[in-house]
Amino acid sequence: MKTRSSSVFAVLAVLGLSTPVRAGEVQVAVAANFTAPMQKIAAKFEKDTGHKAALSFGSTGKFYAQIKNGAPFEVLLAADDETPAKLGKEGFAIGASRFTYAIGRLVLWSAKAGFVDDKGAVLKQGAFDHLAIANPKLAPYGAAAVESLGKLGLLGSIEPRFVQGENIAQTFQFVSTGNAELGFVALSQVFEGGRLKSGSAWIVPASLHSPIRQDAVVLAKGKGNPAADALMKYLKSDAARAVIESYGYEP
Incomplete structure (x- = not known):
């Protein structure tokens, strides 16, 4: 005997429709200098994609230690480019995902x-x-x-x-x-x-002083999380870039 839900799915399939992708959440460690712009970006990100970014703010050095000690962060928005690179080499981040999101x-x-x-x-x-x-x-x-x-x-x-x-x-x-x-x-x-x-x-x-290149990277705990991938893509969007530049960062 078919259940009501299976019948609904059968109808959707006949009509060529698919069930909506379930929105996810990503745990993000954010360098303290990027607090204000990231709060705005996170709100736009949720509105535009349905995914939620749970934000934690602090120093890049402390985040590095916390990530190595098992903190549940899935994406790091650092205040430098050295820390994300180091985490990638040490196996705590997906090196290929790293890119510069702002120059401070x-x-x-x-x-x-x-x-x-x-x-x-x-x-x-x-x-x-x-x-x-x-x-x-x-x-x-x-x-x-x-x-x-x-x-x-x-x-x-x-x-x-x-x-x-x-x-x-x-x-x-x-x-x-x-x-x-x-x-x-x-x-x-x-x-x-x-x-x-x-x-x-x-x-x-x-x-x-040396350029303050601020890199983002998907951490090992974020591998396979669609919300983490969506956030990284969103940070490169025109909507995010407009916010970033409005706070005085160089593109």
């Missing part, structure tokens, strides 16, 4: 209007007690800040005034709350829609 920009920012000039001369003037940076051992933006200060010949004099954040999100918090008069953060944290959201800033010339 470093900015010296203060929550105070007029405090940071458009050439970064405030660094040489030294009229501040604290400068916030992300941990350079864990956060690529922190490493870029140290490299930039070194090329400017200011690292030795300014390093004693460092206030170090665990990641770029905490670094931004130090500056936004006034615990540090200024700090090196990601341009995406203070820039949206082609304009500075608040305070004053100097966009650090790209020539002062």
